[in-house]
Amino acid sequence: MTAMIHNAQLIKQGAEAKVYLAPFCQRQAIIKERFTKAYRHPTLDKKLTSRRVVQEARCLSRCQKARIDTPTVYMVDTENYLIYMEYIEGYSVREYLVTPEGQSEEAQTKVAKEIGRALGLMHNIDVVHGDLTTSNLLMRNETGGSVVLIDFGLSYVSQLIEDKAVDLYVLERAFSSTHPNTEVMFEQILRAYGESGKASKQILKKLEDVRMRGRKRSMLG
Numbered sequence: 752m753t754a755m756i757h758n759a760q761l762i763k764q765g766a767e768a769k770v771y772l773a774p775f776c777q778r779q780a781i782i783k784e785r786f787t788k789a790y791r792h793p794t795l796d797k798k799l800t801s802r803r804v805v806q807e808a809r810c811l812s813r814c815q816k817a818r819i820d821t822p823t824v825y826m827v828d829t830e831n832y833l834i835y836m837e838y839i840e841g842y843s844v845r846e847y848l849v850t851p852e853g854q855s856e857e858a859q860t861k862v863a864k865e866i867g868r869a870l871g872l873m874h875n876i877d878v879v880h881g882d883l884t885t886s887n888l889l890m891r892n893e894t895g896g897s898v899v900l901i902d903f904g905l906s907y908v909s910q911l912i913e914d915k916a917v918d919l920y921v922l923e924r925a926f927s928s929t930h931p932n933t934e935v936m937f938e939q940i941l942r943a944y945g946e947s948g949k950a951s952k953q954i955l956k957k958l959e960d961v962r963m964r965g966r967k968r969s970m971l972g
């Protein structure tokens with residue numbers, strides 16, 4: 752793949768995908784390459800891998816149409832399992848929260864409101880992210896740190912309250928395991944979410960059940 756794309760720089764090698772930074776149409780772009788799995792039957796594997804690529808690109812485009820800040824999809828190559836998308840210059844919320852600025856109450860409130868609003872809008876259009884972490888929330892340099900949702904690799908479309916509640920729970924767990932003392936910030940995310948989502952009150956109610964199940968499970972080991 753590096754041979755096919757001129758000047759590609761590998762920025763992340765994951766278990767499912769490689770992410771490159773490369774010039775594309777006179778600008779820097781992100782190219783995400785999903786790889787096939789050797790243990791699967793080749794025909795089935797090709798089908799599943801290209802389906803994943805299409806699903807990721809579709810969820811990204813669906814968000815973009817609803818004016819949710821996500822990387823613009825430039826091109827999808829299902830033959831080679833590639834998505835070309837806008838490169839967001841900035842840093843992740845994960846990185847931001849450990850900076851002196853990111854530790855201030857005021858900054859955290861601002862970011863929390865943006866995150867909650869973006870998630871509310873995303874769930875309004877029935878996109879479930881599937882992997883919400885503070886690394887998958889970027890802050891754009893260009894706009895002074897507005898929040899961009901990335902990595903729709905596990906995303907899908909669902910109307911189910913349960914799926915959306917689990918999506919929030921995944922983020923809550925990510926916050927509590929990665930960022931100590933951010934309970935207030937997470938509450939603010941949920942408040943903003945409650946104000947911008949259609950069925951958000953029901954989803955937040957469901958989140959309480961999901962948390963309870965999570966607690967029971969961890970008690971049982």
Ligand SMILES: Nc1ncnc2c1ncn2[C@@H]1O[C@H](COP(=O)(O)OP(=O)(O)OP(=O)(O)O)[C@@H](O)[C@H]1O
Binds near residue numbers: 767901902
């Ligand atoms: N559009 C983008 N702009 C800037 N950086 C990006 C962009 N997309 C991805 N990145 C960077 O690459 C990293 C990995 O990307 P991503 O999270 O999409 O891949 P992944 O976790 O390996 O994929 P998956 O979870 O689908 O297997 C991100 O954490 C981020 O640092």
